[in-house]
Amino acid sequence: MTAVNLLDFDLDGLAAYCATLGEKRFRAVQLMRWIHQRGEADFDRMSDLAKSLRAKLAGVAEVRALPVISEHRSADGTVKWLFDVGAGNAIETVFIPEDDRGTLCVSSQAGCAVGCRFCSTGHQGFSRNLSTGEILAQLWHAEHSLRRAGVSRPGPDPRVITNVVMMGMGEPLQNYAAVIPALRVMLDDHAYGLSRRRVTVSTSGMVAKIDTLREECPVALAVSLHAPDDALRDELVPLNRKDGLAALLQACKRYLERAPRDFITFEYCMLDGVNDSDAQARALLELVSARGPAGRVPCKFNLIPFNPFPQSGLKRSPMARVQAFAQVLMDGGLVTTVRKTRGDDIDAACGQLAGEVQDRTRVQERLVRLPLPRVGASGRGAAAQQRG
Ligand code: SAH
Ligand code: SF4
DSSP states (O other): OOOOGGGOOOOOHHHHHHHHHTHHHHHHHHIIIIIIITOOOGGGGGGTTTHHHHHHTTTTEEEOOEEEEEEEEETTTTTTEEEEEEEEEEEEEEEEEETEEEEEOOOOEEEEEOOOOTOHHHHOOOOEEHHHHHHHHHHHHHHHHHHTTTOOSSSSSSOOOOOOESSSSGGGGGGGHHHHHHHHHHHTTTTOOGGGGGGEESSSSSSHHHHHHHHHHHOOEEEEEOOSSHHHHHHHHHHHHHHHHHHHHHHHHHHHOSSSSSEEEEEEETTTTTTHHHHHHHHHHTTTTEEEEEESOEEEEEEEEEOOOOOGGGBOOOOHHHHHHHHHHHTTTTEEEEEOOOOOOGGGTTTOOOOBBSSSOOOHHHHHOOOOOOSSSSHHHHHHHHHH
């Protein structure tokens, strides 16, 4: 029988497991602290744990880390790990240090079934959901290996990772059941103790699940928008065909009633000649304004210059175009940032997380080729008009 992985549990789950061993809830609290706060995996070294409990755990339970295939450090301090999740699948996790925070970008699936046109994970297809333990093993390994390597932040707090974003491989809301306990452990004061504002779920826009997340575990929400109208969004983000933009924006509005931040972050991948015209920026302003389908949606825009990969057939918008697009949004009163590309030298940037995916979904057959306009200055306006 395989051992129970204690990384699979949030505090309630761990307490329930302890109960099956005839142990009280405070034992679960102790275990949680040893495992997540101190990075300990060896029960024998958990010195204040009763010997009898250590004996019960031996052989039946374990803290199952993920095997590390590789670790790369970028010149800018970004660290990327490739973890083996078995059967030929590998996932990626990225640590991004900044002056005021340390952010970990975590994967939720081996591959992704959404199949966005501009995403290298999407192009690789889908193998399977990660378990709660596999999601948390990324944070557990990153936090404690960085500490052991001497990485630290100013001040007495030993934590290196101050923010978690579910922006690695996969669509977190398509793996909802495993993601929720993982989020709870990130938030738990006996584990990582991150505030809800510092844990972000990024979604391509699964409307029903945005509503359940709001009820069960409202953390900061980022929504990958990428287009101002359904015609273009249907092509870039195939799951848009299910609910459409109006329903998505209404869900965002509902989410704000419970969200730890008073705005939604809209991510927008800047694709040359596809979604980067001034007219499209104005359409976005309209979409989130009082005249839009959900009324005014308090939001910020985060523009991500597209990170190209060979099979995409797409190009990054020129920086001047990104700036001009941002200016239209800002002139319309929206806070807009342009994401700095980090870890470029180790392929750790957004959408470059390729890992290794044993596709079971025939993604190459599914991914319909966009009828792309000719990339270049003349094609841009035409693209916007074509889709009207
Ligand atoms: N599946 C979730 C989270 C993972 S993707 C989602 O789609 O939101 C994280 C972010 O990277 C998303 O905003 C996604 O649109 C963006 N992204 C994907 N591929 C990219 C690429 N090639 N260049 C730039 N950003 C990309
Ligand atoms: Fe999946 Fe997100 Fe990539 Fe789309 S952008 S394919 S939802 S990981």
